Amino acid sequence: MxxxxxxxxxxxxxxxxxxxxxxxxxxxxxxxxxxxxxxxxxxxxxxxxxxxxxxxxxxxxxGTYIDPKQSGRLMEDVWNEWLSIGNREPSTLASYRGVYRKHIEPVFGGRTIGSITSQDIAEWRAGQEAAGLAPATVHRHYVVLKAAFI
Ligand SMILES: [Zn+2]
Incomplete structure (x- = not known):
């Protein structure tokens, strides 16, 4: 504590x-x-x-805690770093990149990660569901976004 x-x-x-x-x-x-x-x-x-x-x-x-020193970094920067770490299958990478380009970048790409609130993320999820995506698909996008933060 x-x-x-x-x-x-x-x-x-x-x-x-x-x-x-x-x-x-x-x-x-x-x-x-x-x-x-x-x-x-x-x-x-x-x-x-x-x-x-x-x-x-x-x-x-x-699990949404962010180190204050990291919070000024742009989402795009954090994302690229996350993608570059570890061994992933080319098909997995392609899938992540697709999710990013289509769903994450337009909303969060140019923002600092410290400025992204849980409210923003809730609205982002709701927006996708309102656009007709299945809840399971929206959840998969959320898991990708979350993974990049951790
Ligand atoms: Zn004093």
Missing amino acids: AKIWKVDCACPKAKKSICRHKPWKVRYRDPGGRVGKQLEVSFKLKNQAEDFAGKVEREKAV
């Missing part, structure tokens, strides 16, 4: 509660960091720290 605590600020404005530093710290374990990498983020207000900690834990639980 993420840990939240407050650091007393030493600056002169802290006593008057007008200091602009961020005394609330959140420390959490990066699920991608196999050697137990810990990350720390600071906030001005306690509820901001709590919201962030809750969000990280939820995202980790549902």
Whole structure:
């Protein structure tokens, strides 16, 4: 679980509660960091720290957590990297590329991965179903998209 605590600020404005530093710290374990990498983020207000900690834990639980350092990368960039890793059959690669070109790139290709919310993904799925695709097909597209993130 993420840990939240407050650091007393030493600056002169802290006593008057007008200091602009961020005394609330959140420390959490990066699920991608196999050697137990810990990350720390600071906030001005306690509820901001709590919201962030809750969000990280939820995202980790549902597998949508993204390392903050990675979140500025474009979907297209992450996608190409994912495609280049591992050994896949040419037919599998062709199928993934087709899914990307037709369904992922037009919606997410030019976006940073950190800007893509679970709401965006839900709407993306709903849009495909509204366009007449079978739920199983839409789910397959979702699995491909998700795999590229992980
Ligand atoms: Zn301060």
